[in-house]
Amino acid sequence: MQTDNRLLDDLSRVATGAFSALTGVREEIESRMREQFEKILSRMDVVAREEFDAVQTMAARARAEQEALAARVAALESQLAALAGAAGKPEPAARKPAATRAKKASGES
Structure with missing residues (x-):
């Protein structure tokens, strides 16, 4: 019975070690793939x-x-x-009545 437990313990340790090794390999593969994609994208000017x-x-x-x-x-x-519209149309200067000008011309006040 103890041999069965030892065997199961050993199998458990091997499986745990393999799993951690595979996790490390997976992380390494992801890292290298990411680097390769970045190189490809940098060459493509993306x-x-x-x-x-x-x-x-x-x-x-x-x-x-x-x-x-x-x-x-x-x-x-x-x-x-x-x-410009307002400046383009100057208002006419106020003119003196014609009779006033005529009186000044004849000398009358």
């Missing part, structure tokens, strides 16, 4: 997700700023057009 997200955020900010500036330019252009 950007990382973090870089892509950063550029996408910068582009969204630039687009929002461009839209705000376009609205500001449109408002300034409309103000300029209003000012």
